[in-house]
Amino acid sequence: MAAKNKTGLDTYFKRIVGGDQTFTIEAPNLKFGLGSIKELGEEAHLRNIRRAAIFTDPRVSKLDYFQAAIDSLSSSKIEFEVYEEVEVEPTDRSFNSATLFAQQGQFDGYISIGGGSTMDTAKAANLFASYPDDLFAYVNAPIGQAKPIPGPLKPHIACPTTFGTASETTGIAIFDILEKQMKTGIAHRALRPDLGIIDADSLKTLPAAVISANGFDVFSHAIESYTARPFTKRKAPERSLDRPLLQGANPFSDMACLEAIRIIGRNLEAAVSDTPDILVLEAMAFSGMLAGIGFGNAGCHVPHAMSYAVAGLVKDYRQEGWPSDHAMVPHGTSVIVNSPASFRFTAQACPERHMKAAEALGVDIRNLPNERAGEVLSEKVIALMKSTGVPNGLQGVGYTESDIDALTERTLPTKRLLDISPRSVNEDQLRSIFRDAMSYW
Numbered sequence: 001m002a003a004k005n006k007t008g009l010d011t012y013f014k015r016i017v018g019g020d021q022t023f024t025i026e027a028p029n030l031k032f033g034l035g036s037i038k039e040l041g042e043e044a045h046l047r048n049i050r051r052a053a054i055f056t057d058p059r060v061s062k063l064d065y066f067q068a069a070i071d072s073l074s075s076s077k078i079e080f081e082v083y084e085e086v087e088v089e090p091t092d093r094s095f096n097s098a099t100l101f102a103q104q105g106q107f108d109g110y111i112s113i114g115g116g117s118t119m120d121t122a123k124a125a126n127l128f129a130s131y132p133d134d135l136f137a138y139v140n141a142p143i144g145q146a147k148p149i150p151g152p153l154k155p156h157i158a159c160p161t162t163f164g165t166a167s168e169t170t171g172i173a174i175f176d177i178l179e180k181q182m183k184t185g186i187a188h189r190a191l192r193p194d195l196g197i198i199d200a201d202s203l204k205t206l207p208a209a210v211i212s213a214n215g216f217d218v219f220s221h222a223i224e225s226y227t228a229r230p231f232t233k234r235k236a237p238e239r240s241l242d243r244p245l246l247q248g249a250n251p252f253s254d255m256a257c258l259e260a261i262r263i264i265g266r267n268l269e270a271a272v273s274d275t276p277d278i279l280v281l282e283a284m285a286f287s288g289m290l291a292g293i294g295f296g297n298a299g300c301h302v303p304h305a306m307s308y309a310v311a312g313l314v315k316d317y318r319q320e321g322w323p324s325d326h327a328m329v330p331h332g333t334s335v336i337v338n339s340p341a342s343f344r345f346t347a348q349a350c351p352e353r354h355m356k357a358a359e360a361l362g363v364d365i366r367n368l369p370n371e372r373a374g375e376v377l378s379e380k381v382i383a384l385m386k387s388t389g390v391p392n393g394l395q396g397v398g399y400t401e402s403d404i405d406a407l408t409e410r411t412l413p414t415k416r417l418l419d420i421s422p423r424s425v426n427e428d429q430l431r432s433i434f435r436d437a438m439s440y441w
């Protein structure tokens, strides 16, 4: 069990000479509740948005929920133009065309209505319309030039219609670099939306497979943040500005993440049923929000780092529930197929945290020794993957052993994430985690 000091704080955050002693808590501004989308117009008005760019995707734009959002804007007399060409799992190409729309429209604010793909696209369009530059200017090194964002962006209200990414809570925008066949992201606090309106009414039309992938995305955000390297183990920055947004596990993110894991463990299977109860959907939305707040202040590590290669190198895999016009491994799926193998590897660094996460998921850990933590957690995750229809590891999404080198090569540059792993991971170790993730049952 996790050791505590005499004040009750977890000794995981023991001070280390030269390590950081400070962590930051950046809380997003959120509105949560059934029916809250009706308040979108008033919120936009309050933020001086009079002419809004609305971002959405072709499927969400046809939902009653989207219409409810539009009705609210109309009743507050907000002018708007709709951009509905958001690409699901966006790319450098689709970020560029969304930026063009933003630059031409003379907008004084942004509203995204959709999943992570839509919210991330609106963040990028807002950024590049406000501070035009090369798409890689603000991407982390070594992939991009790692320039800081020069100042504040225009107001952005994010209205999620999925619950996994929690992009409404984070300063992160993810995209696929088509030529390099890998995903990357821009992470900066200026990208965080000014407000997220989380209304579980939006989730009623989600296909079961999207619910399952989103549930595992929430779970992954929460557990990777909870097991991340503690903030105290990162070298203290010379200037406060140099402290990364994703700073490692800290006592604040722990609270949010453990609760998110607990809610997922209790509700995931019910949420993936044919007609989930609205209260179950609301619980999923709440866990997604908590995990978002947690990982927005801590950060994800190995499973997410591997997922960018798994998504980027896709061959011809298509998953039921997503548009079938092009091959893709949806985000939640591309993460969870790596997780059991990753936990078997990372558990050695902080077994008590892996055990505690298994307990939060519902495992009775009373008679289990910490040495078995990686295995115990993996077994529980594999059982949940099976019962909710997740593909069986990397083979299930179209990879074979012959892809391991390419997958490894594309994962190594994701330093932003690998650096937060509780156990440092080299190239050979990554290769064996990919091998272990090929199939689980």
Ligand SMILES: NC(=O)c1ccc[n+]([C@@H]2O[C@H](COP(=O)([O-])OP(=O)(O)OC[C@H]3O[C@@H](n4cnc5c(N)ncnc54)[C@H](O)[C@@H]3O)[C@@H](O)[C@H]2O)c1
Residues within 6 Å of the ligand: 057, 058, 059, 060, 063, 088, 089, 090, 114, 115, 116, 117, 118, 120, 161, 162, 163, 164, 165, 166, 167, 170, 171, 172, 173, 174, 175, 202, 203, 204, 205, 206, 207, 210, 214, 217, 321, 322, 323, 331, 332
């Ligand atoms: N910014 C972040 O912090 C962050 C974190 C994790 C993932 N991501 C990124 O987010 C993207 C994935 O986002 P996502 O999982 O939210 O899904 P998504 O936006 O890609 O949407 C998935 C599918 O569900 C459909 N859909 C969305 N809402 C619906 C609804 N209410 N009813 C019916 N269909 C609906 C969409 O049209 C799409 O076909 C990936 O690009 C991923 O890399 C971002």
Ligand SMILES: [Fe+2]
Residues within 6 Å of the ligand: 165, 217, 220, 221, 304, 331, 335
């Ligand atoms: Fe994620």
